Amino acid sequence: MHTFITKTHQEECVKAIQRLVQFPSVLNEGENGTPFGQAIQDVLEDTLKLTEELGFKTYLDPKGYYGYAEIGEGKEIFAILCHLDVVPAGVLDEWKTNPFEAVIDKNVIYGRGTQDDKGPSMAALFAVKALMDNGISFNKRIRFIFGTDEETLWRGLNRYTSIEEEATMGFAPDSTFPLIYAEKGLLQAKLVGKGDSNLSIEVGEAYNIVPGKARYEGELKEKLIAALHKHQFDFQEDDGIIVLGKSMHAKDAPKATNAIVRLAIALSECVDNPTLQFIAQSIGEDATGTHLFGKCLEDEPSGVLSFNVAGLTINDEKTEIRLDIRIPVLVNKEQLVDELTQKASVFGLNYEEFDYLAPLYVPKDSELIQQLMAVYHEKTGDTTPAKSSGGATYARTMKNCVAYGAAFPYTPETEHKENESMPLKDLFDAMDIYAEAIYRLASTHER
Numbered sequence: 001m002h003t004f005i006t007k008t009h010q011e012e013c014v015k016a017i018q019r020l021v022q023f024p025s026v027l028n029e030g031e032n033g034t035p036f037g038q039a040i041q042d043v044l045e046d047t048l049k050l051t052e053e054l055g056f057k058t059y060l061d062p063k064g065y066y067g068y069a070e071i072g073e074g075k076e077i078f079a080i081l082c083h084l085d086v087v088p089a090g091v092l093d094e095w096k097t098n099p100f101e102a103v104i105d106k107n108v109i110y111g112r113g114t115q116d117d118k119g120p121s122m123a124a125l126f127a128v129k130a131l132m133d134n135g136i137s138f139n140k141r142i143r144f145i146f147g148t149d150e151e152t153l154w155r156g157l158n159r160y161t162s163i164e165e166e167a168t169m170g171f172a173p174d175s176t177f178p179l180i181y182a183e184k185g186l187l188q189a190k191l192v193g194k195g196d197s198n199l200s201i202e203v204g205e206a207y208n209i210v211p212g213k214a215r216y217e218g219e220l221k222e223k224l225i226a227a228l229h230k231h232q233f234d235f236q237e238d239d240g241i242i243v244l245g246k247s248m249h250a251k252d253a254p255k256a257t258n259a260i261v262r263l264a265i266a267l268s269e270c271v272d273n274p275t276l277q278f279i280a281q282s283i284g285e286d287a288t289g290t291h292l293f294g295k296c297l298e299d300e301p302s303g304v305l306s307f308n309v310a311g312l313t314i315n316d317e318k319t320e321i322r323l324d325i326r327i328p329v330l331v332n333k334e335q336l337v338d339e340l341t342q343k344a345s346v347f348g349l350n351y352e353e354f355d356y357l358a359p360l361y362v363p364k365d366s367e368l369i370q371q372l373m374a375v376y377h378e379k380t381g382d383t384t385p386a387k388s389s390g391g392a393t394y395a396r397t398m399k400n401c402v403a404y405g406a407a408f409p410y411t412p413e414t415e416h417k418e419n420e421s422m423p424l425k426d427l428f429d430a431m432d433i434y435a436e437a438i439y440r441l442a443s444t445h446e447r
């Protein structure tokens with residue numbers, strides 16, 4: 001094992017973070033003809049300038065969607081997937097310092113982006129700088145890819161992947177060590193059909209929430225109460241009926257109780273409506289999709305499918321069911337969509353995709369994971385295994401990429417919060433791990 005990082009690299013990394021945090025790179029769509037705002041354009045250009053100063057070759061997408069900085073030789077690309085946009089500062093009064101001026105206090109650096117993702121990006125960048133200063137030569141091109149709207153719609157990286165060269169392997173320093181190697185595909189879809197003049201239902205919040213309440217108001221109130229009693233479903237009464245469930249994040253749908261499904265089950269016994277029948281009979285109170293698809297869809301890396309009926313609209317003009325489906329990494333999405341489309345069509349409902357994030361999956365026995373885990377273990381002594389679930393990171397955008405640091409399991413989670421910060425020790429430890437990992441995976445050293 002090596003120690004490539006010197007005090008100078010640590011100091012330069014901190015200075016670079018301070019330089020980038022100054023840009024309030026919050027999405028401001030279309031400002032001055034830029035895709036995501038002037039500050040995002042500026043931080044992208046300045047980051048490329050910084051990497052050029054360090055000796056990297058750079059490329060700026062003429063449309064301003066992404067940029068990259070590259071060092072090394074070879075056919076293959078080792079990608080480091082970073083993002084330069086940040087979430088808004090939040091409540092300014094809550095901040096002890098200016099969010100857009102990185103300040104160090106008691107060996108912790110504060111400022112928006114210090115943890116997510118300017119700090120980790122610079123830790124990885126100066127890890128490579130340290131390798132360069134140690135005279136290490138690379139057998140792959142190390143490419144830092146800088147995305148610009150990670151906190152929103154990933155249009156920057158989506159444009160990158162649609163026109164640029166694919167990476168051979170890589171990581172996103174935008175999560176927690178040790179690493180995340182599997183994350184379910186995320187499908188959000190609508191089933192749309194004709195209206196029903198006898199019903200007026202508008203329930204559900206965001207796609208990623210299991211509805212804990214579902215309200216009905218109308219003439220079927222008495223019948224509905226009887227049906228709810230029969231099923232022993234909880235409800236409250238006001239002018240209408242509020243069916244009660246248990247709300248949770250959609251990824252945990254099988255552990256929640258879906259109020260929309262319960263309303264549909266009870267109401268389908270009071271009125272003849274194919275959409276209610278579809279929810280009640282075909283989906284039922286089974287948020288794993290087992291009842292709907294006729295088998296339990298699950299795999300070892302990522303567990304069981306989750307199926308959330310997130311929203312329901314029925315009025316005289318249209319019907320719409322909104323679904324959030326989290327698909328195990330080894331399950332075929334197209335086949336699943338075909339089955340759903342076919343089953344819904346029987347009830348007069350048409351399938352429409354709303355959004356889809358491909359799964360992340362790199363087998364645990366791959367060289368990438370073996371090496372990244374070995375380096376983490378050797379450097380920290382921590383034997384925590386690789387995880388199969390976490391937040392969605394850019395690692396999903398390319399094959400053979402995982403999320404790897406830069407926070408440690410014990411680092412206070414401050415991303416997206418006021419007083420976002422990163423302990424310098426954790427930042428420097430991450431740098432040390434990144435340097436060793438990139439040395440092993442992308443340099444011409446003797447094995």
Ligand SMILES: [Zn+2]
Binds near residue numbers: 083116117150174
């Ligand atoms: Zn991030």
